[in-house]
Amino acid sequence: MATIAENLDAVHHTIESACTRAGRDPDKLTMVVVTKSADFDAVRQVLALGYDQLGENRVQQLKKVAAQVDELHSQNTQNSDKPAVHWHMIGHLQRNKVRQVLPLVRMIHSVDTLRLAEEINETAEKMDLCPRVLMQVNASQEPQKYGVPVGAAVHLAEQIETLPHLRLAGLMTMAPLTHNQDVIRTCFSRTRELFLEIKGERIVGSNFTELSMGMSSDYPIAIEEGATILRIGSAVFQA
Numbered sequence: 001m002a003t004i005a006e007n008l009d010a011v012h013h014t015i016e017s018a019c020t021r022a023g024r025d026p027d028k029l030t031m032v033v034v035t036k037s038a039d040f041d042a043v044r045q046v047l048a049l050g051y052d053q054l055g056e057n058r059v060q061q062l063k064k065v066a067a068q069v070d071e072l073h074s075q076n077t078q079n080s081d082k083p084a085v086h087w088h089m090i091g092h093l094q095r096n097k098v099r100q101v102l103p104l105v106r107m108i109h110s111v112d113t114l115r116l117a118e119e120i121n122e123t124a125e126k127m128d129l130c131p132r133v134l135m136q137v138n139a140s141q142e143p144q145k146y147g148v149p150v151g152a153a154v155h156l157a158e159q160i161e162t163l164p165h166l167r168l169a170g171l172m173t174m175a176p177l178t179h180n181q182d183v184i185r186t187c188f189s190r191t192r193e194l195f196l197e198i199k200g201e202r203i204v205g206s207n208f209t210e211l212s213m214g215m216s217s218d219y220p221i222a223i224e225e226g227a228t229i230l231r232i233g234s235a236v237f238q239a
């Protein structure tokens with residue numbers, strides 16, 4: 001059975017190979033460790049190895065694990081000078097949960113409607129915050145999926161950009177669950193084209209730098225297609 005440290009080593013090895021193929025610098029990639037499938041002992045091991053960017057896709061679970069991490073840090077006085085953990089909300093976010101999640105997270109990856117962006121903007125103003133958000137794009141055109149359709153994405157970016165209490169930091173996408181690598185690659189490359197289009201039309205400011213794409217099954221392809229943030233869960237926590 002592989003340990004978490006071994007899994008992380010294997011992931012890093014794969015990241016480095018993909019970066020070599022793509023001529024990219026692995027140090028410029030952010031890896032968010034997605035803890036939704038992990039028990040807390042496993043999360044603790046990840047933290048002990050120095051990882052500080054964690055992701056959850058549900059608000060309830062994020063609150064729970066974030067509280068456990070806080071408690072761990074406060075118990076362990078030797079760790080009191082350890083940098084805080086930065087949380088990423090990567091899953092679908094309901095407007096009535098925004099107030100709970102905003103104070104906890106560094107970045108929300110899943111903004112896909114103007115109504116949600118407006119709710120984040122209003123809540124952030126009240127809380128005196130200015131969160132970084134990503135616009136989630138449904139680049140694979142699957143009807144059941146969250147994310148703004150590609151054809152509506154530029155307009156939504158323009159609208160989000162007018163909101164003063166959040167910063168649009170880039171795009172996020174999820175590839176379809178398929179073994180067909182061409183389908184996955186097309187989804188990522190389409191998202192990258194959209195990213196460049198939005199940047200090129202100067203709709204957005206210099207904060208627009210991130211492409212969150214790539215999960216355990218497809219992150220090498222995502223790296224080749226320009227991802228800057230990877231969201232990796234099961235490849236870290238599988239036994």
Ligand SMILES: *Cc1c(COP(=O)(O)O)cnc(C)c1O
Pocket residue numbers: 034036057090091174214215216217231232233234235
């Ligand atoms: C669960 C999840 C991930 C990580 O998936 P793995 O296949 O476990 O790596 C990434 N992004 C989102 C939005 C998720 O919900």
